[in-house]
Structures are given as structure tokens and as C-alpha cells.
Amino acid sequence: MPKLGRAAPLVAVVMGSDSDLPVMNECLKLLGQFSVPHECAVISAHRTPDRCRQYVRSAPARGIKVIIAGAGRAAHLPGVIASYTTLPVVGVPLDAGMSGLDALLSIAQMPSGVPVACMAVGKSGAANAALFAVEVLAVSDGVLARKLKQHRTSMAAEVVRKSSLVVAERNRADKS
Ligand code: AIR
Numbered sequence: 493m494p495k496l497g498r499a500a501p502l503v504a505v506v507m508g509s510d511s512d513l514p515v516m517n518e519c520l521k522l523l524g525q526f527s528v529p530h531e532c533a534v535i536s537a538h539r540t541p542d543r544c545r546q547y548v549r550s551a552p553a554r555g556i557k558v559i560i561a562g563a564g565r566a567a568h569l570p571g572v573i574a575s576y577t578t579l580p581v582v583g584v585p586l587d588a589g590m591s592g593l594d595a596l597l598s599i600a601q602m603p604s605g606v607p608v609a610c611m612a613v614g615k616s617g618a619a620n621a622a623l624f625a626v627e628v629l630a631v632s633d634g635v636l637a638r639k640l641k642q643h644r645t646s647m648a649a650e651v652v653r654k655s656s657l658v659v660a661e662r663n664r665a666d667k668s
Contacts, residue, residue, distance in 0.1 A: 499529035500555045503625045506535045506547070506573070508563035512586050516562045518615045519584065522622035526639055528629065531556075537563070537572040544569070548576040558625040562618060564588025567595035570608045582624050583608045584617045 503523055507516045512534075523530045531554075535544050551559060559577070561570040562584035570583030585595035592613035600610040609624060611617030623640075630636040 501529045501531040502555065502557045502629060503528055503530040503622075504547075504551055504556045504559045505530055505532045506559065506561050506569065507532075508534070508536045508561075508565075508567065508569050508586075510534050511588070512562050512564065515586055515615055515618050516584070518618040519560060519562070519622040522619055523625070526622070526626050526636065526643075528622075528626060528636070535569065537569040538566070541572075544572060545576055548573050551577065551579060558582065558628050560584065560621045560625055562586050562621070563599075564592065564595045565598075567598040570599050570610075571602050571606065574602070574606050574608050580625075580628055581608050582621045583610045584621045585610065585613045587614050 505516060505519055505523070507513065520530070520532060533547060535547055537544050548559070556579065558580050559573055560582045561573050563569040564586035565588050567583070567585055570581050574581040583599035585592050585599050588595070596610070596613055599608055602608050611620045611624070623643075626636055626640060630640050
């Protein structure tokens, strides 16, 4: 599988179609920002079922710790992946029709015994899938844990900065 970066991948990011890439890029971008070695593949639970099974079965031997799977429509990819492994699987429902509600239910409504951590629909979910994977890895990686804390701090500072911009804009509007 194509590795992104030099180190052995810890996170696998798979998607049901190349048409999912623009949204799943949010996930890949964040993993890159946290310097988490990862790999990426297009695998369809319906169109390439054998490839799906082989990929997931070989993941632990490659050192993969978390699998992120994004899919739209009847989004069975995360659930099918979860059926082949006990690695944590994070599902990202994508909007390929019906505002992503079809994919959301396909991913969230797993039967008991085979869990999938279901994120929000679309770009927020793709970004949170990366953060969730980093959180899993950070349990046993102090450097990543510190980076996560820093990420939260920066996010909070950014909200405060935007708040002062909104207040300044309101003050200007009130004066005119
Ligand atoms: N898909 C692909 N195989 C099974 C499923 N559910 C999903 C893809 C994509 C949508 O179907 O994840 O979101 C449409 O794929 P395409 O290739 O027709 O653009």
C-alpha cells in the first residue's frame, strides 16, 4: 500500500471511492499536521470486497493501530472493515446523496459486538476522525498528547480572536 511519509504507517485512511478524496483530504491534512505516519487507499466494500478483506487482514502486520474509513451512500465500508479486525475503526459518513443521512445511519447503526466510532457527516467528521485517531495513539505517546493539548489551546485562542473581530465589527456597524 502507498505510504505517505517515511515512517511505518500507524493509521490507515481508506475511502469508498476516489470521489471521496476532496472531503477525506481534511483527515489526511490533519494527520500530516500531527506528523502521524499514515497510508491511504481507495477500497469499496461493495465493488472490491476481496481487496477490502485482504487489506484489513494485513493491517496489523504492517503496524497499523487505527483504521479510518470514509464512505457515502450505503456506507458499509467501516462496518465491514470492523468485522475483519479488532483494531479501532473510525467511520466518516460522506454526503453522496440524501445529505449524507444514508451514510450516517449505515455507519452509526452497527449491531452490538462490532463497534465503529461514527463521526459527523462530511469535512467536520473527516477532521475529527484524524483527531480521534491521534487521541487513541496519544494514550501511549506523550509527544502526541502534548500536541493535542496545544491544538486545543490554539483552537480556543482562535475563537477568542474571532470573537473580538465580531465585536469590533458590531461596534463599527453601531456607529455608522
Ligand atoms: N461507495 C463506493 N462503494 C460502496 C459505496 N458505498 C460510495 C463511495 C462514494 C459513493 O459511493 O464511498 O461516496 C459514490 O461513489 P462513486 O465512485 O460512484 O463516485
